Amino acid sequence: MNKKLRILVVLPMYGGSLPIGNFCADALRNLGHSVRVFEAPLFHPTFEGLKKLDIGPEHISQIEHSFLNLVSQAIFAHVQSFEPHLVLALAQAPMGKTLLARLRRTGIRTAMWFVEDYRIFQYWKLFAPLYDVFFVIQKEPFLSLLSETGQQNAVYLPLAALPSFHRKADLTPEEKALYKADIAFLGAGYPNRRLAFRPLAGKNFKIWGSDWDGEAILKNNIQKGGQRISSEEGLKIYSASTINLNLHSSVQTDTLVSHGDFVNPRTFELACMGAFQLVDERSLMPELFPDDAVATFSSIEDMYAKLEHFLRAKDEREAYAEKAREIVLQRHTYEKRMEELLRHVEERLGWPCFEQDTRTEGEPEGIRKEIEALLTDLSLGPHASFEEVCAKLRKANGRLTPLETGVLFLDEWRKQYVKPKS
Amino acid sequence: MPRFLVIQAARFGDLLQTKRLILSLERLGRVHLLCDTGLASLAALLYPAVETHAFYFHAPQTECVREHNSRTLTDLADLSFDTVYNCNLSPLSNALCHLFPRERTVGYRPNAVGRTERMPLLQRVARMTAMRSTAAFNLEDVWAHLVSNPVPADEVNPRPKPGGGGLGIILAGREERRSIPPNILADLASVYVQTGQFPHLYLLGTAQEKKLAHAIRRLLPSSLQPRTEDLCGRTGWKELLDCVASLDLVLTPDTGTMHLAAHLGAPVQAFFFSSASCHETGPYGTGHRIIQVAPPCAPCLESAPCQRELLCHKAMEGRDFLRYVTAMARGKDIPAPPHIQFFETATDALGVHCILRSGHDPMASQRRFIRALLLEEYADGETVLPKNPGEEKLMELLFVQDRDWMINAKSYV
CATH class of the missing domain: 3.40.50.2000 (Glycogen Phosphorylase B;)
Structure with missing residues (x-):
């Protein structure tokens, strides 16, 4: 595949599929795609903290429900700024029904790599049909069962390793x-x-x-x-x-x-x-x-x-x-698996096209070309606003390139000299 | 040899319903049981291989009681159990769990701030209790599945077999609303005795039920009087066990003695109504019979007053009901009156369930679906998929809430 895609990888909050999600993100980057990772593990301590609060189970479940909604909103905020072609979720990623329905409406492709034993977790029965493509590590009868749920794009995709990471360690x-x-x-x-x-x-x-x-x-x-x-x-x-x-x-x-x-x-x-x-x-x-x-x-x-x-x-x-x-x-590398995963999504569904009329409000005239050059490096979508680009650059570690510095300068200049439209 | 402690702080019936768990643990190691002092001698009779520890859970905490309890706690602390199974959602048993390492406590246990947290199986059960009309999980099996691979359900109690001693009538349930009204009980007793199968009639209960026994006795036909014996308040645990073991049939609402009969292999004819559901606490084993009175408000909440003028009692008062029970007692098949369901107990890989023999169960399909999901999850059953939006909703409510799989599928809450 030659097309360079923007892919949002949604990690689970914890567990065995978490490192696999990170390996997928690395492999996708190695393939040249622009990858943003939704770091759901950041939320895990909060959930652990909730359990330690002196609150009864009936209230805790309400609070947990609200919190999961909040996590869903955070994922959607990433989607809005990054405009990914594909949202790739790993098993147990916090993707609720409402969020999946919303993504389907926006035309963004969704895929789940369910790297779990289907006999242990049951949620696939209700969630599999909500994903565009559902990748699994087991064959029959799981594939037929998925078809029965209404998921016609179920694909066997075994696990793998990441050669750039899974190397013998030099030990002291x-x-x-x-x-x-x-x-x-x-x-x-x-x-x-x-x-x-x-x-x-x-x-x-x-x-x-x-x-x-x-x-x-x-x-x-x-x-x-x-x-x-x-x-x-x-x-x-x-x-x-x-x-x-x-x-x-x-x-x-x-x-x-x-x-x-x-x-x-x-x-x-x-x-x-x-x-x-x-x-x-x-x-x-x-x-x-x-x-x-x-x-x-x-x-x-x-x-x-x-x-x-x-x-x-x-x-x-x-x-x-x-x-x-x-x-x-x-x-059996994650790069090969990700290539296969993307090929299946493309063959079955194609990719949404976002790259038309990408200039955003507030953007100085004549700067789009420079901005576009930065978007991939900054993991931003084609419609990322000038402010988002500047915000990302300000947070970047280390020295900026002349282009990046120029963009930041332009922003400051604009603040000082350009009067906002009334 | 591994050492296990089972905490069962509840009542007579609950102690019996802990049997499958205890038998399952006995296969793996030495079992200790912590129960209320009032039930300790019964526990010793029921579970001779188990070491029973008596504790005053419910008595006033006098100095003498506190001393006793303190000794028990010291003994337990010295024993170093491999696993502690706390069966009760109770602040009392939860407090005792502080004596043991949290990670070795299964079932209900204190969380980091001392509140009770439930293991995933019990979270599921809690959701089911919010939808009791679709109940499909016997309490004895809930506790049994605190261990993986419990003993098969049909190995728990003997197959029911008449003992030749006659008919036993249990006079009262655990509260008035769950007790069969005396006039109906007398009619039912007559129906069964008139089948000619029972040489004697025993009235069983505590000393508190003596007055009730007297009233029922007066309502019985005179021909039955010489063959009737009132044992209320006259049996200790040993005598009660001997008597129930000898019976041909035990006529009872949902009671501890009903579970005792099942434990001993005495056939049970149970009457479930009010807050009692045979799908939750029915007699354990194959071939026991239950009449479940199920008006639309059933099963109700025990702690809430009845707003329907005891519809379930009324359903047992009519002539149709008596005609139906008479036919049933004589082995004839006639249609059940409205709101009356007749079930027979059977076993499967999960445990005991109730099979509808006559009457209409409006929740049958939901119950079947939930049972299939439980079988899949806890008894290595076939994968079950929801077939319609109703089943999808049910599955979502009971089995697939977001927190179950997003946060921590195996954690306690």
């Missing part, structure tokens, strides 16, 4: 000592993982991530008191571990290896880094990675046996890791 000696482990796991303490990992308690096994509260048997394995781990720190953990264990989450405890369908982000990220992983079998894995790219296990007994095997088999580990990296770089 202190970091090596902190992160080095025979076996490591980074992720939340779902019930199946707790049970599966307990027999590994006595090994050189480090568990990183949150939601491991109350896990007595593994308490010596859980690192940093079960704190959340940032994506950046995750790279250090992956880089320092001999075997990165990757067991997909499940709330079931009767079968610890769930044999589900979708492949989690960790699989792509570890592969992209060239870090060795031992991952549970998934039905969609074979079409993403050939057998010789990722080492898999089919049962929990198989996992224990293969851990023992791969701890001794350095050459095999390296061969797997190298192959996996090659596959990700060829096929």
